[in-house]
Amino acid sequence: xxxxxxxxxxxxxxxxxxxxxxxxxxxxxxxxxxxxxxxxxxxxxxxxxxxxxxxxxxxxxxxxxxxxxxxxxxxxxxxxxxxxxxxxxxxxxxxxxxxxxxxxxxxxxxxxxxxxxxxxxxxxxxxxxxxxxxxxxxxxxxxxxxxxxxxxxxxxxxxxxxxxxxxxxxxxxx
Numbered sequence: 045x046x047x048x049x050x051x052x053x054x055x056x057x058x059x060x061x062x063x064x065x066x067x068x069x070x071x072x073x074x075x076x077x078x079x080x081x082x083x084x085x086x087x088x089x090x091x092x093x094x095x096x097x098x099x100x101x102x103x104x105x106x107x108x109x110x111x112x113x114x115x116x117x118x119x120x121x122x123x124x125x126x127x128x129x130x131x132x133x134x135x136x137x138x139x140x141x142x143x144x145x146x147x148x149x150x151x152x153x154x155x156x157x158x159x160x161x162x163x164x165x166x167x168x169x170x171x172x173x174x175x176x177x178x179x180x181x182x183x184x185x186x187x188x189x190x191x192x193x194x195x196x197x198x199x200x201x202x203x204x205x206x207x208x209x210x211x212x213x214x215x216x217x218x
Contacts, residue, residue, distance in 0.1 A: 091115050091172065095130040095213055098174035103136060103209050106177045107186045109193060111216060114169040117151075123162040136211065139203055146173075146214040147195035157200050160213075171218065176211035183210050 094112040102110050127138045142157035151164035173193060177183035180203055187197045193216055203210050 091117060092125050092129050095125070095172060095174065096132070096134060098172070099130060099134045099136060099141065099176075099211060099213075102174045102176045103134070103211060106182070106209075107175075109173045109175045109190055111171045111173050114171055116167045116169050117162045118164050118167040119162050120167075125160045125162075127158045130213075136209065140208055141211045141213065142199060142202060144197070144199045144212050144214045146198070146216065148215050148217070152215060157202055169217075170215045173214050173216050174211055175214075176209055178209060180210055183212060187212060 091112075094115060098110045098112060102108065125143075127141050127143070131138055131141055138158065143154045143160040144157065145152050145154060148170075151162065151168060151170075153161040153163050175183065175186055175190070177186055184197065184199065187194050187199065194214070199212050
């Protein structure tokens with residue numbers, strides 16, 4: 045009886061193992077590329093999330109500024125960030141937080157401080173500051189004290205009540 049020998053035949057287990065290795069390599073590459081792709085144009089979602097986080101921490105630290113990391117912003121996509129979005133779940137009402145432009149009218153607009161519109165045509169990196177205080181008078185004093193960061197205090201009144209916590213949000217470029 046003669047034994048047949050098959051040459052260049054691979055077992056099924058080996059090809060399954062190769063497929064598994066290819067899948068792991070593909071997932072590893074995807075894990076490396078996704079943060080890079082996400083950082084190219086993060087949009088206003090990243091800005092809103094960062095501001096919400098800052099409001100949560102700063103509302104109990106009156107008179108101190110907290111800056112976000114650099115965030116790339118542009119008018120492409122959804123160029124609006126509303127106070128209603130960033131105060132949701134923070135314990136603060138829409139009437140307690142206002143945007144100010146801090147002298148960057150060429151890249152941002154706001155009519156009453158409740159919605160920030162990004163008007164920059166190209167993608168520009170900004171940090172955003174959040175400063176909170178017990179009332180509008182104390183907030184204004186603190187804004188004026190940070191003259192190295194605050195270029196222009198264009199905060200309008202429009203807060204609901206003078207005797208509650210209030211916060212200002214503003215762009216900063218260093």
